Amino acid sequence: MFEKYKSHFQSSIPRIPEAKYAHIVVLRETDSYAVFKTDGELNVARVRSGLKAPTTVISRLVLFKRKQTTPERLTGRELLRRYGIHDSIKAQYKSMKDKDLGDCAYNENPCGGCPDCVIYGYAIGDSGSEKSKIFIDSAYAIPAYEESHGTFTLNAPYEDGTMTRGTDTTNRFSEQDHVLPEVPFPSVVTLRDPSPNSFLYVLNNLYRTKRYGAQTTRTGQVRNKIVAVIFADGEIFSNLRLTQKLHDLLGDACLPYAPDVLKSKTEEAISSLIREDGVLYELVIGEPLAALQNEAEAILSDETAFKAWLNALSQETLTYAEASKVIKKK
Ligand SMILES: [Zn+2]
Helix, strand or coil, rough: CCCCHHHCCCCCCCCCCCCCCEEEEEEEEEEEEEEEEEHHHHHCEEEEECCCCCEEEEEEECCHHHHHHHHHHHHHHHHHHHHCCHHHHHEEEEECCCCCCCCCCCCECCCCCHHHHHHCCCEEECCCCCCCEEEEEECCCCCHHHHEEEEEECCCCCCCCCCCECEEEECCCEEEECCCCCEEEEEEEEEEECCCCHHHHHHHHHCCCCEEEECCCCEEEEEEEEEEEEEECCCCCCHHHHHHHHHHHHHHCCCCHHHHHHHHHHHHHHHHHHCCCCCEEEEEEEHHHHHHHHHHHHCCCHHHHHHHHHHHHHHHHHHHHCCCCCCCCC
């Protein structure tokens, strides 16, 4: 798998970091009204508008790190359950304290050996901890706050569909700020010391996760569009710098941005920023990126190949967890 990029991958997940990084550059674009908030209000940050005009400060919507990783982890974990990975781990392994492994539960009871525990890490009380191999930072909307949100009143009408009863008008409504559709949040998802299997796991989670933030049934849809993969021997530019660079390159363009313009400007921004990062890298965009994604999709869309890959991946993370003395065979 991914033979062309063999030199950038580890053959299996190593115990000690070895300066191999796969950076996946994603445009996360809202596909419906979304709500990214922590305490009642949408998350907003005051930051410089672009790299060019360093004194102009604007407010931008922020998609916090956890708001990105949690749904992506849950997507992967759901599949681990559906295809029996968690059950088979539970049946075969004990923890190092010689306890039978219980059900692996996100943020509560990590099993320590499944792909999610090993790749995304955990730190729960006396269950120990595993450093995440995924680095994600908060993502910032390209346009200013004023252009990228709207305020709506949510009504709760009576049975007859009206807001009045007798002479009274219901006060059953509330106001909520929403992120508008088609607002892009550029975000770099970094996987340290990728193996072909762990890299595909992260890609799959990005492809499949379609809902972020506070949500009611069908809202909160977000589409992840992968614009580049950068294999490097170190860390690269931040999400904020990428957003600011894009702000400069898009100039006066208004929302919604034309998809082809957004894509080409993002490629341009990446190519320019990566040169300033002082790392050795291979930038995969355009045709080579399409080929890489086709290779991934060939496995992800074929049930037999998919199951074989998921089993190989969990073998790899179990071997890693055994070597780290987190779990042992029954
Ligand atoms: Zn687990």
